[in-house]
Amino acid sequence: MTYCVGICVRSGLVFASDSRTNAGVDSVSEYSKMYSFGVPGERQFTICTAGNLATTQGVIAQIERDIRNEVETNLMTVRSVADAATYVGALSVAQQEKHTGGGPVFEASFLLGGEVLGSKCRLLMIYPAGNYIESSAQTPYLQVGESKYGKPILDRVITTSTPLEEAALCALVSMESTIRSNLTVGPPVELQVYQAGGLLPGQYTSFTADSTYWRKLKKSWNAELRSAFSRLPPVDWLERDSS
């Protein structure tokens, strides 16, 4: 499995992805699931992948080939993030169909976010069928993969006015909760923040399980959560009788 989250706030975009892949439980590997493409001052895209690894690697390889071969439609020629999503969606469907032949379907999903000069900064999620949805003011984040464990903290913290640094921290906390509760999601954790309007490559880092910051974050969040829990009002057993 996989967990990737993208957040679209007024000041830009945040992406976080884990790096664990598994086919069954005894074939566990480590792969990056975050890819960036761009031309400074003109366009920037970040893609996070989930689903069948052969499909996602095939799609990313095709994106790179199309740029190299300067085919008519590629990430360097599309006019908007939505056009980029249509293009990536089509590559994904083609890649899936190539190996299906009536057998199992090798599905994949993608988060795609970025900006093209002259159009606004956007975050989209591409389904296995190639169609896509966009984040909104009411739903400022999108997830692919193992999304449930990390959803509650996003629901509580993220609005479109959340500062970019705070959104990045929230993406890490969401990732940490997921890793803690699900074996198929694991570090290294990649994190990228893109400043809206900048059209420059996003700020990027990654944390291994042993990294000083990741360990500090895990420890702090665990301690803070337990301390938050200890301050809750005790169960009121009598309320029902008195209401």
Added chain:
Amino acid sequence: MTYCVGICVRSGLVFASDSRTNAGVDSVSEYSKMYSFGVPGERQFTICTAGNLATTQGVIAQIERDIRNEVETNLMTVRSVADAATYVGALSVAQQEKHTGGGPVFEASFLLGGEVLGSKCRLLMIYPAGNYIESSAQTPYLQVGESKYGKPILDRVITTSTPLEEAALCALVSMESTIRSNLTVGPPVELQVYQAGGLLPGQYTSFTADSTYWRKLKKSWNAELRSAFSRLPPVDWLERDSS
């Protein structure tokens, strides 16, 4: 969908269940999913149900009929919680098979916990196939239904030495996170605490969405979580370069 959680700590058992049932999104109803059976001083059982409502109602009705008709094996005659689980599992399989006929399967799962005089207090989860697993010192809680949203807080707080009142509060927080992130889980929330060795009916209450305590808990947990989040160490973007 449904969310029920059972917790087995040294001092006893905690059960929490939601009350929303739905067949599609336009057939939404409210049903209790928590049932208790017992003889003070001799045996106490609590059952929480998830899955197909016709199946779970059929199983509970059969349990009640078997007690009334004093059939040989019923909840008032079984010698242990494990025997009770074998019995309930068999009723569930029979109920599912009755209406299947090669068509869709009307699956159900159950949490079953309690104590019979002379054997210890136990918590079990019964799968749709009728087989079951037990909680353990390493895994002191079991969930049925929509379990992922509410798992992180249980993983952080619950050990077998957690006091019963604290475990009850944690079950409510786990339920609140689930309700907040998933439409198919909803109040009233039922809560029951059973004191190990007491062999007396558990302490029971339920909270509607409007109940004073439930609103206070929601508000406190939201505020505490946000305040916990605000105290986390800011993202260290430079660590990767320096490591």
